[in-house]
Amino acid sequence: MATILITGAASGIGLAFLRHYSTSSHNHQIIAVDRESIPSLPSEPTGSQIIRHQVDLTSESSITALASQLNGTPIAILIHSAGIRGLVPSVEASHPNDVAACETLAVMDKPTLMRTFEINTVGTFLLVQALLPSLLLSSSPKVVIMASRMGSLAANTAGSAYAYRASKAALNAVVKSFSIDVPEVVFTLVHPGRVESGLVKCREEGAIEAGESVDEMLHNVIGRLDKEWSGRYVDRWGKAIPW
Template sequence: MTVAVIIGAAGGIGRALTMAIAAEGSFDTVVALSRSAIPFPRPIRSAAIDITNEASIAAAAKAASLEGVISLIVVATGILHGPNIQPEKALRALDPSTMATVFAVNTIGPALVAKHFVPLLARSERSVFAVLSARVGSIEDNRLGGWYSYRASKAALNQILRTLAIETRRTHPGAIVVGLHPGTVRTGLSHPFRPDETTPGVFAPEESAAYLVEVLKTLKLSDSGKVFAWDGTCVPA
């Protein structure tokens, strides 16, 4: 039994990815994990996870391992804004509590997911561990400034993925570790900051998911440790 696990399946992109991966038919079981454990049609199996709680992550990993051999893990969680969180426009807006929350979700959570899920991947067969990153996490590509916490949390995530890729070469030689930039997508995360929805290059979640599934299918071992955009291009570090 081959298993795909999507974490953050309740979000716009996460839900679309879950449906697209299940429809593609490459996996016997698709496990959809989210804080609310929203229901999906069969053969998708829903369960709960809280990526800010390590015990919850460990329990979800143990349950997923009972489904079969995990060969794809996609972490589609993330935070950009919230009731008390807004991207900082200037240095004076920095708040330590806000920064801690953003890093907890965007950086520490995926790292803990890797800690508990990556050991479950097949040792030598091809497998993929992918996390939604963002182009604004690129240090080289940062030309506008601002958004300190979000940019830094995604840059830190990319470094974690690069480091994980180096380790998995020894422990799981068939594993590919990547970050994925989904583009500008019509979801709640991007709503206050995206251009008009008719603007070219603003995707529906289903469009972005379809592009990302194609990227996942074409990844090679030499791609491990990199970040790829929705169109398959490599995002600068």
């Protein structure tokens, strides 16, 4: 029975991945991770076992505790979807329907920048670093990181979004280095599209449902992963995104 670990499993894309793998015809052990309580599914599967863990990505001890509990468990796939948008909280509270207003040059501040980096970049690094022993116990381990086109320097033609863009660009650099330093593991960065995921308080124009994004990533990317995909930065259709 393969073990699949999904972060951000309490909502959005992570929850959509959890639903997919729990209803798959293949037997899986699913390790569902989130800082929030992970809801029960309408009908818990009989073929797949779900183990839930509450983990705080801003706490190294919380991440280490998870890794210790998984010691000796081979992880076949790690799907990392936990993250934040990096909006200034006070501005978002007063402008919940205007995402752009919450991340401009005029309002961006150090606490927002630091927290966004702590979760999106540092938290990802510490999580993958801690879980490497379990990944390396699997015969062909894969790590799929939810990236963003907004982390692309080449694609940035609109400016603003300082915390999110910078943390995702740094995340790209971290995962690219993982792909070089740990060639036994396939590391792939995937932009899921603009998804209704709960990262912001409103539904952004053009946002798609999490399930639609997950279906496309599974078909176009995750189902095709092999060594040739390691270190790549792609969209949900598998097309390369410029760095």
